[in-house]
Amino acid sequence: MTSPTVLWFRRDLRLSDHRALLEASRHSGVVGLYVLDPVLLAGCGPSRAHYLAQTLTALNESMGGALVVRAGDSAEVLAEVCREVGATRVYVTEDFAPYGRSRDERVRDHLAALGVELLGMDTPYAVRPGTVRTQAGTPPKVFTPFFRGWEATSPPPPLDEEVTPEWVTLDSLEVNTIFRYAGTRRPDLFGDLPDPTATTFADVGEAGAQRQLEQFLTRLESYGEARNTPGEESTSRLSPHLRFGTIHPRQVLAATRGTSKSAGVFRSEVAWREFYGDVLFHQPQSVWRALQPAMEHLRVDDGEEARSRFRAWARGETGYPLVDAGMRQLLAEGWMHNRVRMVCASFLVKHLHLDWRWGARWFLWCLIDADVASNQHGWQWTAGTGTDAAPFHRVFNPTLQAERFDPEGRYVRRYVTPLAETPAPQCLQPGGGGGLLAPAGYVAPLIDAARERDEALVRFAEVKATR
DNA sequence: TTTTGAGTTGTTCGA
DNA sequence: GTCGAACAACTCAAA
Numbered sequence A: 001m002t003s004p005t006v007l008w009f010r011r012d013l014r015l016s017d018h019r020a021l022l023e024a025s026r027h028s029g030v031v032g033l034y035v036l037d038p039v040l041l042a043g044c045g046p047s048r049a050h051y052l053a054q055t056l057t058a059l060n061e062s063m064g065g066a067l068v069v070r071a072g073d074s075a076e077v078l079a080e081v082c083r084e085v086g087a088t089r090v091y092v093t094e095d096f097a098p099y100g101r102s103r104d105e106r107v108r109d110h111l112a113a114l115g116v117e118l119l120g121m122d123t124p125y126a127v128r129p130g131t132v133r134t135q136a137g138t139p140p141k142v143f144t145p146f147f148r149g150w151e152a153t154s155p156p157p158p159l160d161e162e163v164t165p166e167w168v169t170l171d172s173l174e175v176n177t178i179f180r181y182a183g184t185r186r187p188d189l190f191g192d193l194p195d196p197t198a199t200t201f202a203d204v205g206e207a208g209a210q211r212q213l214e215q216f217l218t219r220l221e222s223y224g225e226a227r228n229t230p231g232e233e234s235t236s237r238l239s240p241h242l243r244f245g246t247i248h249p250r251q252v253l254a255a256t257r258g259t260s261k262s263a264g265v266f267r268s269e270v271a272w273r274e275f276y277g278d279v280l281f282h283q284p285q286s287v288w289r290a291l292q293p294a295m296e297h298l299r300v301d302d303g304e305e306a307r308s309r310f311r312a313w314a315r316g317e318t319g320y321p322l323v324d325a326g327m328r329q330l331l332a333e334g335w336m337h338n339r340v341r342m343v344c345a346s347f348l349v350k351h352l353h354l355d356w357r358w359g360a361r362w363f364l365w366c367l368i369d370a371d372v373a374s375n376q377h378g379w380q381w382t383a384g385t386g387t388d389a390a391p392f393h394r395v396f397n398p399t400l401q402a403e404r405f406d407p408e409g410r411y412v413r414r415y416v417t418p419l420a421e422t423p424a425p426q427c428l429q430p431g432g433g434g435g436l437l438a439p440a441g442y443v444a445p446l447i448d449a450a451r452e453r454d455e456a457l458v459r460f461a462e463v464k465a466t467r
Numbered sequence B: 001t002t003t004t005g006a007g008t009t010g011t012t013c014g015a
Numbered sequence C: 001g002t003c004g005a006a007c008a009a010c011t012c013a014a015a
Helices: A019-024 A038-042 A046-062 A074-085 A098-112 A143-152 A175-181 A205-217 A220-226 A239-244 A249-256 A261-282 A293-297 A304-315 A321-333 A338-351 A356-366 A372-383 A398-405 A410-415 A449-466
Strands: A005-009 A030-036 A068-071 A089-093 A117-121
Touching: A005 A019, A005 A074, A019 A089, A019 A117, A030 A046, A030 A074, A030 A175, A038 A175, A046 A175, A046 A205, A046 A239, A068 A074, A068 A175, A074 A098, A098 A117, A143 A261, A205 A239, A205 A249, A220 A261, A249 A261, A261 A372, A293 A449, A304 A321, A304 A338, A304 A356, A321 A338, A321 A356, A321 A398, A321 A410, A338 A356, A338 A372, A338 A398, A338 A449, A356 A372
Parallel strands: A005 A030, A005 A089, A030 A068, A089 A117
Antiparallel strands: none
C-alpha cells in the first residue's frame, strides 16, 4: 500500500469534474483537506462566511464526513498533515489570484524542503489564464480580441469519469470554526454600517450548483433579453458556485452551448469572468491600482463628510430608488443583480465622487460571490480606470436606468420597503416621487444627479488636461 | 512602420 | 415619442 496523497481544496469545492482529485486518487488513499487561512478569512464578511461554511458542510457530507478542516498558516498545516500520514504529494487546482499565487509559491518551497511535492493542475477557468494571445503574441488588453481568442481555444471537456477516492480521515476542526477567523479585519471606513444579514442559502454545494444550472437551462433562451431585468429571475445565479468551484465553468459552458443569440450572450458573460482572471494574472497590481495610471490623479472626495455619503450609499439611503434597492439587496442577500451593480458603482464614483476602492471594498465584504478579479475589474470598468479606454462621459442616470430596466418598479418596491405601496413610475423617481407625496420612511435625494454628473465630467477633464 | 477601424453594458440634445 | 449625432479623443489590434 502506497502512502496517501493530499487533495488540498481551495476554490474547487466539489468532487466531480475535478482533475486534481482524479490524479490524487489514482494510486492510494486521499486526505481531503481544507485550510482555514486567517489571512484570507479576515476580509470575508459574515454572509460569505456562512455561504462558505454551508458549502464546506455539503462537501463534507458528500465525502461521508471525511473532510479534514485545519486552521493556520497553509505551509505549516500542509507540512503537519503530510507528516501525520506520510504523504509525499499534495494535489491542488492552481490558483491565479495574487495572494493565492504567492501563498502557493511559499507552500511549494516549504514542502519541497520536507521532500513533499506540490502538484498544481487545472484551473478555475475554462481557459487557463495567460493562454489567450493576440497575433502579436501579447496578452489582449480589451475584451473583444480576448473573446475571439478565447472562443478559438477549445477547453477540455468536463470529466465524466466517476471518482471514488478512498478517503483518509484525520483529526478535524468543526466547519463552524470558520467564524472564529472570518471578518476579523473590518475596515474602519465601514464605521457603524450594518453587516450583511444573509445566513442561509438555497442550493449550496455541488448538488445545489447542478440544480441551479438545470433551472437556468429552462430560461436560457430568454437570457439575452431578460438578463437586464432585475425584477425577475433571469440570470443564472451561478456566480457563488463559480466563485467557490462547486461547479466548473467548462461544465456550465458545455451545458449552455448553442448557436442562439441568448446562448452567445451568456457565453460572453462567462468569458468576461475569464477575461478578468487573465488580466489579473498578467497585472496582479490591478487589485488596488488603476489599470490606467493617469486615472490615479482623478480628484476624489475624502474626509468625514465623504465617509458619511459613502455610508448612506452602503445602507441604501441615497434617495435614488434603484441604487437603494441594489444596496439593500446586497445587505439582505449578499448578492446583487449585475445591471444594478453597475448602476450602484457608477453612482458611487460619478455622482458621489468617491474612490472606487471604497465601493470595491464594501462589495468584497458583502458579496457571497466576491471574486477579486471580477469585482475589482468590474469596478475599474465602471470607474473608467479599467481595461477599455472608457468614454468618461458614460455616466449611468440612476432614474433613467430604473425606468428602462424596472419599469413597473417590481425590483425597487421589493427591496425598498417604504416604497412597497408606491406605484410606478413615482417609485422610480428620486425620493420616491418627492414633494408632499414623499412616502413615509423613505429619504430625500442625497445629491442632485444632474449637477453631480457635470461635476464628474469636470473632474475627468482635469485628468485629461494634466497628463 | 503606418494606417485604419473598433472599443459591453450611456446620456443628452435637438430635429 | 423617436432617432441620430455629439460627447473628446485615445488605445489597442490587426491589416
